[in-house]
Amino acid sequence: MENILEIKNLRKTFKDFTLNDISFSLPKGYITGFIGPNGSGKTTTIKLIMNLLKKDGGEIKVFGLDHIRQEKEVKNRIGFVYDESHFYEELTVEEMKRIIAPVYEKWDEQQFQSYIGKFALPRNKKIKELSRGMKVKFSLAVALSHHADLLIMDEPTSGLDPVVRSDILDILYALIQDENKGVFFSTHITSDLDRIADYIVMIYNGEILFCTRKDELMENHAVVKGNLSLLDTVRSRNLVGIRKSSYGFDALSTDKGTAAAFAKEGAVIDKPTLEDIMLYYTRKEHSHA
């Protein structure tokens, strides 16, 4: 299985934040969710891939090509959707397209028109008159109209209502019917990824916590709730984000055996959501277990 994205020892230092030698790889044909709380480095990572920020060290390969040495070829094959519309508000949808289309080698006007129709985007309306959801759909229409093989999205669904979010997910499902395409979807609204994501990469404080298949992630983890006394009797080595209250404790078990051990002692075990996983792992730093 070829990797659509390969990041090795990527490093970037800012005054008060460092992306610390991160590495991960994504296979093509799948949807990868990039999760982490705000400020963890998700946008920084994406900007480094797109060479909007200059990396201090490390290697980034997209489609097996170096993202700087073959920047033009790489960017021709990447469709991007960012969290804010950076289009010119005064221009219409049609005008905006007219200045963007010539940039891409494989611009497909027919495909663009079909997306515009599907999204019911009014062609002659100014960008500033579009709702937030429409702006994202416009970005998506552009991103998907030049035969891009990798779709990179940075928090595209924040601020959107569930209906629009569902529409966007439908588009991703349609896109991934082609096993040569890939999607890299960064978000802190993990519910969007719970079902659709094949792989999950989690970043926190500039470090990669894990990069695994989503199903394995969900199966190996469980939310454990039990009596405080259990924390002493059952081995708590594989618990993260332990929170104690007068009613008991809750934590995330990172290992099936540990969850089973707790279950035997009467603790309540629940299937985790991606949000649970993100919360408990980031709570790790603050727990005084």
Added chain:
Amino acid sequence: MLNLILKDILIQKKTLAFLGLYIIIFSISFQHTGAGAFAAIAVAVTYQMVATACGHEEKAGSDIIWNSMPLSREKIVLSKYLSVFVYALLAALGYMAFTLLLSFVRLPFRIVPITMESVAAGLIGILLMNGIYFPVYFKLGYMKARVVSFVLFFVFFFGIMSLAEVVSSNQSNALLQTITAALHGASDLQILFVMIGAALIFMLISYALSVKLYNSREF
């Protein structure tokens, strides 16, 4: 790249409307100034259009879009430089249209018709002014470069005008005579071409510098 220049025009459709007004008002106010009129107007028009275009880029944060696309930074910079010529052309066309209009309609003022000298002076002014402005813009961004742009505008706008005045009315000035002697033998046209050539070379150097500065920018 034509699409990028087109973009710069499209985003300031409103400004184009004002331009017409600009040209009319300026040319009427300068009707007694002589050759400097068009040159100053050209400087004013391009200043306004460059400022508006750059302002819109900043407002939209469009650097992020363009740099996420398969578009080299050289091209992005080049389009801004080339757009200056387009603005100058628009200014000239606007001025000539107005002149033409006035020749049909009898109105109580006359404006100075466009001349080779004023075009050349205007072009030189535009090239020098933007040649200084653009590296600052590409390095610091629109907001921080605004002060510089404003100062430049004043210097060149009034500078060009007064220079034109000085040249046309003070033929007996000593400095001028020295310069004229040094350019001894060369016809007016040749001098003009040399000066434009120098301004173009200046612009080229400015372009190279802008590219270098923009290449190291981060968004």
Added chain:
Amino acid sequence: MNILISNSSTQPIYEQIADQIKDQIMKGLLGESEPLPSIRSLARDLHISVITTKRAYDELEKEGFIVTVAGKGSFVAAQNKQLLRESRIKIVEEKLAEAVMAAKSAELSFPELEEMLRIFYEEV
């Protein structure tokens, strides 16, 4: 082909899919050599990830229920009826063993257990 996934079930989604397809094959609702939807279109229709449907199909293929031909897709495999019956009988044996253990720990006698079995067989 009807597949219904429950999110609240403790059974992993890929297992639910595999079980339901298995069931339909065994009941004859899915005939031999009948094509199955591609893993990607199934993922899209069920709104789950591609890897999940892939896992379900891998499982089904491992157990001999389906066959995947590269470039063509997945098809219901020719079912060995004898093997099928044997595996079903095995399940009955397992469940009976469980019932017997439960009965013994509840101190039920064999006649009592037998009686219960007869009632269930007639009612269910």
